Amino acid sequence: MSFTVNKLTVRSSADLVAAVPYLLGFHPSDGSIVVIASRDRRVVFAARGDLPTPAHLLGEFTAHLVPVVQRQQPITDLILVGYGTPEHLDPALRIVGDALTTAGLKVREMLRVTEARIFSLTCNDPTCCPADGTPFDPTASLVAVQATVAGLVARPDRAAVARCFTAGDSACDSIRGATDSATARMEAVAAIGSAAVFEAGVLAVRDALRQHDNGVRLSDEEVAWLSVLLTDRPVRDLAVDLTQPHDQHITFWAEITRRADTPLVAAPATVLALTAWRSGDGALAVMAAEHALQVDPGYQLAHLVLHALQAGLPPTAIEEAITRTHRTSTRNSDTADEQE
CATH class of the missing domain: 3.40.140 (Cytidine Deaminase; domain 2)
Incomplete structure (x- = not known):
C-alpha cells in the first residue's frame, strides 16, 4: 500500500x-x-x-x-x-x-x-x-x-499539537501594548471608510506573508496590526485567499495565533485551521478551530470549519463559501463608500 x-x-x-x-x-x-x-x-x-x-x-x-x-x-x-x-x-x-x-x-x-x-x-x-x-x-x-x-x-501527542499555536502568559503581555496602538490606528483608518480598511489589510497580509517566506520574523507591532485588521471579515477572507496550503504558511499562521493578543486570536486561529485542513493536517485544523471557539464561542467561520471537519467534508466546501462571501462583502464595501 x-x-x-x-x-x-x-x-x-x-x-x-x-x-x-x-x-x-x-x-x-x-x-x-x-x-x-x-x-x-x-x-x-x-x-x-x-x-x-x-x-x-x-x-x-x-x-x-x-x-x-x-x-x-x-x-x-x-x-x-x-x-x-x-x-x-x-x-x-x-x-x-x-x-x-x-x-x-x-x-x-x-x-x-x-x-x-x-x-x-x-x-x-x-x-x-x-x-x-x-x-x-x-x-x-x-x-x-x-x-x-x-x-x-x-508529534508526541495532541497536547504537542496545541503548543505550536498557543502562547504563554509572557507572550500575551508583550503584545498588549502594541495591540492598543494598533486598535487606535484601526479606528483612524475605519473613519475614512471600509475601502481604506480593506486596502490596509491587503498591504498588511501580503507584506507579512512575504516577510515570513523570506525568513523575517514579524515585530510585535506588525503582529498586532495584522491581528487587528483580521477582525474585519473581508480582510480575514482575503488572508484565506492569499494563504497557500503548505508548511511555511501553516507555520506563519501558527505564529500569528500564538503571538496575537488573546481577544483577537479567533481570526488567525481560524485561518490556521483552514490552512492546515487544505494541507491535509486534520488534527491541527480541528484543534485550531476549537481554539478559536474557546476564545470567541460565537465565531461563525470557526463553527463552520469545525462542523465540516467533523462531518468529513472537503475544504473546498468552506473555501467556495468564503469566496462568495468575500466577493459580496467587497461589492457591498465599494457601494457603501460610493454612497458616502
Whole structure:
C-alpha cells in the first residue's frame, strides 16, 4: 500500500502502524480508534476518535463515524487500528467494524496496538499473526525514515499539537501594548471608510506573508496590526485567499495565533485551521478551530470549519463559501463608500 501524499510505502501491518502517527500528525494515545480508508491501495482518509466511556455511548460514536467515512467515497476498503488493552479495545473494534460493514463498507483488517505489539482481530494464521502479537519498533520502520525525509512530523501527542499555536502568559503581555496602538490606528483608518480598511489589510497580509517566506520574523507591532485588521471579515477572507496550503504558511499562521493578543486570536486561529485542513493536517485544523471557539464561542467561520471537519467534508466546501462571501462583502464595501 502507498499513500497518495509523499509516497510512503507500506508492506506490513507494522509499517501501517508506524505510518499512523504521520497520517494523523501525532501519536495516538491509549483509548484511540483510527479509521484508515483506502482507494485502490492508496490511503485517502484517516481519522481518529477517543473510545467513549461509558461503553454504552459507543452507539453514538459509530452513528457519527459511519456517515463521515461514507462521504469519502469512492473507497475500496477500510482498516481499523485501536490502541490499548484487549478488554477495552477488542469489543469496541468489533462493534465499529460491524457498523461499517452493515453500512456497505468493506473492513479489510482490524488491528490492536498494545504497548509494542500488534494484534490482528481479523487474521487467525499464526504464521503471520501470532496469538501473542507481532513485536514492532516504529522508529526502526522504513516508513518512519521515509516520513522524516519527506518532512512529515509525528508529534508526541495532541497536547504537542496545541503548543505550536498557543502562547504563554509572557507572550500575551508583550503584545498588549502594541495591540492598543494598533486598535487606535484601526479606528483612524475605519473613519475614512471600509475601502481604506480593506486596502490596509491587503498591504498588511501580503507584506507579512512575504516577510515570513523570506525568513523575517514579524515585530510585535506588525503582529498586532495584522491581528487587528483580521477582525474585519473581508480582510480575514482575503488572508484565506492569499494563504497557500503548505508548511511555511501553516507555520506563519501558527505564529500569528500564538503571538496575537488573546481577544483577537479567533481570526488567525481560524485561518490556521483552514490552512492546515487544505494541507491535509486534520488534527491541527480541528484543534485550531476549537481554539478559536474557546476564545470567541460565537465565531461563525470557526463553527463552520469545525462542523465540516467533523462531518468529513472537503475544504473546498468552506473555501467556495468564503469566496462568495468575500466577493459580496467587497461589492457591498465599494457601494457603501460610493454612497458616502
